[in-house]
Amino acid sequence: MSLIQVKGLNFSYGNRTVFKDVNLSLGKGQILCLLGPNGCGKTTLLDCILGLLKPNHGAITINNRNISSMEPHEIAQKIAYVPQAHNKTFPYRVIDIVLMGRAAYTSAFSSPNDEDMKIAEEALRVAGIHEYKERIYTELSGGEGQLVMMARALAQQATIMILDEPTAHLDFKHELMILETIVQLVKERGLSLIMATHFPNHAFYFENNDINTSIVMMSNNRITLAGPPSEVLSENNMRDIFNVQSKVLSYLTGTKGRSNYIIPLNTCEKVERMI
Numbered sequence: 001m002s003l004i005q006v007k008g009l010n011f012s013y014g015n016r017t018v019f020k021d022v023n024l025s026l027g028k029g030q031i032l033c034l035l036g037p038n039g040c041g042k043t044t045l046l047d048c049i050l051g052l053l054k055p056n057h058g059a060i061t062i063n064n065r066n067i068s069s070m071e072p073h074e075i076a077q078k079i080a081y082v083p084q085a086h087n088k089t090f091p092y093r094v095i096d097i098v099l100m101g102r103a104a105y106t107s108a109f110s111s112p113n114d115e116d117m118k119i120a121e122e123a124l125r126v127a128g129i130h131e132y133k134e135r136i137y138t139e140l141s142g143g144e145g146q147l148v149m150m151a152r153a154l155a156q157q158a159t160i161m162i163l164d165e166p167t168a169h170l171d172f173k174h175e176l177m178i179l180e181t182i183v184q185l186v187k188e189r190g191l192s193l194i195m196a197t198h199f200p201n202h203a204f205y206f207e208n209n210d211i212n213t214s215i216v217m218m219s220n221n222r223i224t225l226a227g228p229p230s231e232v233l234s235e236n237n238m239r240d241i242f243n244v245q246s247k248v249l250s251y252l253t254g255t256k257g258r259s260n261y262i263i264p265l266n267t268c269e270k271v272e273r274m275i
């Protein structure tokens with residue numbers, strides 16, 4: 001059964017069409033990676049699924065319920081969101097930011113209880129940043145702030161997580177930490193995820209770790225390709241969509257069997273210029 005189903009979605013800003021006839025579905029324990037060139041509409045689509053933007057046409061259902069009939073707190077109990085970039089406006093402590101993930105379960109004027117605190121502390125541990133607990137959020141680096149957003153989403157305890165380029169600010173180690181955390185959440189807690197990313201290897205990483213992974217490739221105002229990474233991330237498709245010549249490497253690892261990885265070689269424009 002699909003947890004999220006998107007059918008025939010159209011969205012325009014004024015008379016500028018962002019996408020047309022978008023269809024997708026997310027199943028339990030599945031990761032759906034949204035890929036596509038800058039400006040193709042990934043964030044806009046995620047905002048529609050979160051109920052933050054209203055599409056011009058089509059329907060979005062969560063557990064068979066149309067989101068147009070759901071209150072924001074009902075959507076927040078089902079879907080946790082890790083945004084692409086977060087304006088750090090107020091000097092809250094990290095633990096207070098993570099506790100905000102509990103807002104979907106508390107009324108407007110009540111404060112978090114002991115159980116909320118326990119859940120927030122656990123979320124900090126899972127995100128690997130428990131030692132940041134008392135630090136001031138506005139004083140963190142972009143990458144540290146991103147990990148706090150991940151912890152806040154975990155504290156929301158939703159079964160679906162939507163992440164918009166969650167590793168955009170992260171260093172070599174922390175990027176891997178986020179990917180490892182995602183794999184752990186899917187395998188151990190049965191979480192389902194939609195993740196917009198600019199890195200095709202993120203999709204390969206999930207597939208290499210035996211997660212049910214799908215790619216939805218957006219370009220030219222629509223979904224142009226959909227399927228498992230090992231089918232969608234071909235050298236031909238990367239040339240057609242991104243105009244990049246690349247090489248897919250397939251290698252045997254001791255523990256995981258065959259794994260795939262894609263490396264960009266050069267842009268096709270550069271090749272033409274050189275010729």
Ligand SMILES: Nc1ncnc2c1ncn2[C@@H]1O[C@H](COP(=O)(O)OP(=O)(O)OP(=O)(O)O)[C@@H](O)[C@H]1O
Pocket residue numbers: 013018036037038039040041042043044045
């Ligand atoms: N508030 C807005 N008003 C008008 N146009 C907008 C608005 N927000 C985004 N757009 C336009 O809609 C299109 C899709 O934007 P969106 O942010 O969804 O793309 P994206 O695929 O997430 O991009 P990126 O990969 O660069 O993050 C872009 O052309 C963008 O300029």
